[in-house]
Every structure is written in C-alpha cells, then in structure tokens.
Amino acid sequence: MALLMDTRFLLRKVKDLRSLTPKRNRVKEKWAATHPKYPPTSLALQHFDATYSVQLGKMWPSVRVALLSERKYGALLNNFSHDAVLADLQEKGCRDFINDADTEAQPCLEQVSEEESSDVPVKKPDSDGQQLSPPQLSPNIKCVVFPRGDITRFKPARPDTYRLLGYYLLDAASVLPCLALNVQEGHNVLDLCAAPGGKTLALLQTQAIRFLCVNDTSVSRTLRLRKVLQSYVPKEFLTDENIRITSFDGTRWGDIERNSFDRVLVDVPCTTDRHSLTEDDNNIFSKTRTGERRRLPQVQLALLLAGIEATCPGGEIMYSTCTLSQIQNLSVVEQAIHLAREKHGIHLEVVDLQPFTHMFRKTFHFAPDLHLGEMVIPHLAANFGPIYMCKLRRLT
Numbered sequence: 001m002a003l004l005m006d007t008r009f010l011l012r013k014v015k016d017l018r019s020l021t022p023k024r025n026r027v028k029e030k031w032a033a034t035h036p037k038y039p040p041t042s043l044a045l046q047h048f049d050a051t052y053s054v055q056l057g058k059m060w061p062s063v064r065v066a067l068l069s070e071r072k073y074g075a076l077l078n079n080f081s082h083d084a085v086l087a088d089l090q091e092k093g094c095r096d097f098i099n100d101a102d103t104e105a106q107p108c109l110e111q112v113s114e115e116e117s118s119d120v121p122v123k124k125p126d127s128d129g130q131q132l133s134p135p136q137l138s139p140n141i142k143c144v145v146f147p148r149g150d151i152t153r154f155k156p157a158r159p160d161t162y163r164l165l166g167y168y169l170l171d172a173a174s175v176l177p178c179l180a181l182n183v184q185e186g187h188n189v190l191d192l193c194a195a196p197g198g199k200t201l202a203l204l205q206t207q208a209i210r211f212l213c214v215n216d217t218s219v220s221r222t223l224r225l226r227k228v229l230q231s232y233v234p235k236e237f238l239t240d241e242n243i244r245i246t247s248f249d250g251t252r253w254g255d256i257e258r259n260s261f262d263r264v265l266v267d268v269p270c271t272t273d274r275h276s277l278t279e280d281d282n283n284i285f286s287k288t289r290t291g292e293r294r295r296l297p298q299v300q301l302a303l304l305l306a307g308i309e310a311t312c313p314g315g316e317i318m319y320s321t322c323t324l325s326q327i328q329n330l331s332v333v334e335q336a337i338h339l340a341r342e343k344h345g346i347h348l349e350v351v352d353l354q355p356f357t358h359m360f361r362k363t364f365h366f367a368p369d370l371h372l373g374e375m376v377i378p379h380l381a382a383n384f385g386p387i388y389m390c391k392l393r394r395l396t
C-alpha cells in the first residue's frame, strides 16, 4: 500500500514538473519515416556473418568481437618534424614496433610444399636450408604503439616551430605494406590510390625515394591528401622534381605510363570492414551503393593490373586492402597474375612475406595458412587490421 502511495506521489511530481516546463521547450522524440529499417552497419554485419563464418571458421567469433570493439592506433613518426616526439611517447609507455622487430632467423616451415603445388610461382627468400634470413627494413620508418592489451588513445599531434606535425595516427598494421615494399635509395615510386595519405607518408619516411607519384581518382580526397602532405612535409621538398600529385583513374595508368616504376603500391578501395561495421555515414553497405560494392573486385583487379603494367621489369608491386574478404584479396591477386601473363605477356612471382611477418608476430596477429599473401587479423589484445598484403615481383 505504502509503495503504491509513493509511486502515485512520484508520478504527480513528474506531472507538476512537466507543467512547469514551457511548452515550446519540450522536445518530442521524432521517428523519421525515412529511418532505414536495417542501417548499413547491420547489413555489413549480416554480410560478414554469412561470408566470414565460412571463410574463417572457428576464428570468426573472436575476430568479430575485435572488429566491433575499439580499434588500436599507432603513431607514424614524422622525420621531417623538428620536435623529438619519440622520447616523449616512449615516456608514456609506447614502443617503436619496427625497431623492436624480432630479427632472429625464422626456422624453415613445412608449409612450402602446399604453396609450390599451386599454379602461382612463390619465391622463397634465400635460405641455407635450415633458416630463413630476416629481411632488411628501412631504418627510417618508425611507428609507435602502446603495449598489447593497452588501448590508451594518442593525443593529436602538435605542430613544431615550422608548423609540421610530429606524428600521423593510423592503424599500425597499415605501415606493414609500405615497409615490406622495401623502397631502396634512388627508386621511382607510384602510390596509385593514395588518399588520404597515411601510406604515402610512410613511404616518404624512408627518405630514399628519387621521384614519387601520388594519385587518387577522387578530386576531393586528393585535396585532402595534399593538405596532409603540407602538414607533414617541408615546402622545399614538395616540388615538381620530387613529387607529382594527380587525380587520374588509376585503372587507366597502364595506358599512359608503362614499365616506369621500381616500386608500386596498389592500396585499393574495398569494403573497409571495420569502418563498415561501425559508421553508417559513407558506408559501402548502404542500399544506394550496392552496385559500387559488387563492382569492387572488378575495379581492384583493373587497378592491380594497371599497377603491374606501370612497374618496370625487376620492380615490385604491393597489393593491399583493409578487408578480410577472400574475393577482394587472394582471388584478385590470382586473376591479376593470370591476366598479366595472358593479356600482356608479363610474368610475375609472388614474394614470400612469411619471414617479414614473423618479425612482427609479437605486435600483430596474422592469419594462419594463407596460400597467397599475408593478413593481419583483428584481435582484442592487439586490435589492428584487417590488412591484407601481397607482394609481386615482375620477372619480364
């Protein structure tokens, strides 16, 4: 009885309070008729549940949880900045995962026979029969991360006295394709799909490039890329002798500039799995973008083929995405190798990146047993990726 009295009293109080609020200030929750029943993020999750549970099997539940949880960032250090930010970040508990890479030689793995039986030629790194020697890394690319399991956020970078920022925040795994591309002194490099520019900055950190072409078909995104470069690279360096920024359709690159570059990065548009699961804005799973999403593998293949044509014989191409999708990753690479040979008479070999990924196994989780390329898979204790990468070498 007492409880009923209390409830009545409270309800009356609420009513009294509402009558005190002027009518014009009351906010009525609106339910828009246009509000989609299934937002793009839900459609993405449905799609991934259907495809990745088959592709990844038992691994999918843990990858799914990681994808839906807060991601981890890394800070790519800017060698052009005059502020010594490394010591400051180390003091906060960060470490440079590249400098800390495990350079111990990797024991030869038994997996080789399976790869050799495939149609695609895989080049094993030189070995003495027992050990695979660790690959050389650019000493100038530095990227710091917080320890495993620590998801402390980085503060935004501050400009130095020359107005250049000390670091660029990005998924630390996205530095791996740039590192593995192994840019050498005096190389001509093409970054075919470059905006907003995280990987371009990583390539520039090598301080080895003779000439860099950065391209992105989207004019607005190229403008953003230009602004990023202006915030990180001194004006004196951004000259026509060093760098060319364009907004061409990359699929046509082979028509204009063939056999020209020592290194080509083809970081294609994809379903950007993490973004598609967390942001409804600009989401490739929105109903209006279904056609664009279905055409992705076709566009990716055309871009990779254009990148292969743009590379000089002996040169190397890195194909990368931020999706787990086999159709956008391995299948695209397989078709590109086949078509390059059949249509253009270009022979390629796949460079084995296992000794490379072995060096970073304490920082990232890599998918086991991929027969083509390597993939960082998200994990709650090291929530980076997904990043897929496959390196090709032009033989002819």
Ligand code: SAM
Binding pocket: 174, 192, 193, 194, 195, 196, 197, 198, 199, 200, 215, 216, 217, 218, 221, 248, 249, 250, 251, 267, 268, 269, 270, 303
């Ligand atoms: N490499 C960039 C980075 O690290 O910041 C991210 C690139 S993002 C994954 C893919 C980019 O490809 C988008 O900026 C998109 O505008 C661009 N793109 C899409 N189609 C293209 C085409 N046909 N030619 C060149 N770029 C294209």
